[in-house]
Amino acid sequence: MGARIAVIPGDGVGKEVVPEGLKVLAAVDRTLEFRELDWGSDRYGKTGEMMPADALATLAGFDAIYLGAIGWPTVPDHVSLWGCLLPIRKAFEQYVNLRPVRLPPGIRSPLAGRGPRDIDMLFIRENTEGEYSGTGGRVHVGHPHEIAVETPVFTRLAIGRAARYAFERAQERSHRLVSVTKSNASRYTYVLWDEVVAETGRDYPGVTVERMHVDAMAARMVLRPDSIDVVVGSNLFADILTDLGGALQGSLGLCASANLNPDKRWPSMFEPVHGSAPDIAGKGRANPIGAVWSAALMLRHLGDEASAARVERAIDAVCEDGSVLTGDLGGAASTSEVGDAIVATLS
Numbered sequence: 001m002g003a004r005i006a007v008i009p010g011d012g013v014g015k016e017v018v019p020e021g022l023k024v025l026a027a028v029d030r031t032l033e034f035r036e037l038d039w040g041s042d043r044y045g046k047t048g049e050m051m052p053a054d055a056l057a058t059l060a061g062f063d064a065i066y067l068g069a070i071g072w073p074t075v076p077d078h079v080s081l082w083g084c085l086l087p088i089r090k091a092f093e094q095y096v097n098l099r100p101v102r103l104p105p106g107i108r109s110p111l112a113g114r115g116p117r118d119i120d121m122l123f124i125r126e127n128t129e130g131e132y133s134g135t136g137g138r139v140h141v142g143h144p145h146e147i148a149v150e151t152p153v154f155t156r157l158a159i160g161r162a163a164r165y166a167f168e169r170a171q172e173r174s175h176r177l178v179s180v181t182k183s184n185a186s187r188y189t190y191v192l193w194d195e196v197v198a199e200t201g202r203d204y205p206g207v208t209v210e211r212m213h214v215d216a217m218a219a220r221m222v223l224r225p226d227s228i229d230v231v232v233g234s235n236l237f238a239d240i241l242t243d244l245g246g247a248l249q250g251s252l253g254l255c256a257s258a259n260l261n262p263d264k265r266w267p268s269m270f271e272p273v274h275g276s277a278p279d280i281a282g283k284g285r286a287n288p289i290g291a292v293w294s295a296a297l298m299l300r301h302l303g304d305e306a307s308a309a310r311v312e313r314a315i316d317a318v319c320e321d322g323s324v325l326t327g328d329l330g331g332a333a334s335t336s337e338v339g340d341a342i343v344a345t346l347s
């Protein structure tokens with residue numbers, strides 16, 4: 001295939017799980033080319049910048065971006081995230097954040113009596129605006145009357161393109177879509193959300209769309225996960241619900257995500273959901289499966305469905321076998337032992 005991949009291990013356990021993903025990628029496709037970039041909080045400590053001034057221009061020349069994690073206690077989170085991850089999602093119009101929530105065989109969900117057949121959802125998170133729009137400010141800083149405002153921004157364009165992507169995925173799967181909203185309390189933004197989702201749905205008469213308030217959706221994910229298949233949600237709502245999803249699928253360490261520019265005009269970015277995990281960083285204990293699964297999503301986006309499916313099958317087989325798993329899943333294996341086991345299991 002010969003795709004060129006920019007690799008940003010980033011911070012904390014990102015530096016430990018990314019090498020495992022690269023190991024698996026190299027095993028399934030020898031033609032991939034990788035270039036590692038030392039962007040992140042260490043770089044910030046040395047230069048005052050998370051990434052160089054021409055970072056976006058550099059990334060634009062790659063076919064995809066493979067990222068570990070951004071965020072470290074030495075840098076305020078809003079500085080590190082707005083200095084690296086969030087500008088990449090926005091600049092490259094990665095308007096869909098695709099997050100499979102699937103319980104692999106052999107992994108125990110904290111939900112009693114639930115197995116892989118009950119927990120198999122696909123979240124489509126709008127990834128460029130909403131509560132992440134960056135619109136706002138602080139005035140009277142330090143005074144007792146200091147105020148902060150941060151305004152969610154919702155546009156017909158961004159809602160529509162995320163919804164369209166979700167309807168297409170629903171059409172390929174169960175023909176059922178849940179749209180997460182809060183248009184009872186919100187009078188403007190989520191009302192527009194509902195309208196645009198409904199309008200988009202007219203082009204997909206075979207898909208049944210259900211509107212669900214986010215609070216009720218949180219309860220439904222716990223009580224009736226089997227009733228949920230494809231979900232579309234705003235940036236913040238789907239951020240929160242996919243962490244809940246991670247818990248339901250046995251560990252946040254398993255969760256994968258794809259920040260997609262579906263039009264393929266810009267590179268898409270693939271990253272595990274778990275973050276830099278300062279509490280276990282540097283100990284070789286992080287679960288690399290979320291990163292490896294994200295690498296599978298990258299292969300799929302690059303058009304190599306066969307290799308993507310091969311990697312996902314190997315992940316399932318390692319989970320089902322259960323003898324080589326990290327501590328978050330009740331095992332005693334190290335990060336690299338799990339990576340090696342996935343490579344050895346590729347069939």
Ligand code: IPM
Binds near residue numbers: 081239273
């Ligand atoms: C995620 C993360 C990020 C987000 C943070 C680190 C800004 O939680 O990718 O889910 O909220 O998008």
Ligand code: MN
Binds near residue numbers: 239240243
């Ligand atoms: Mn999150």
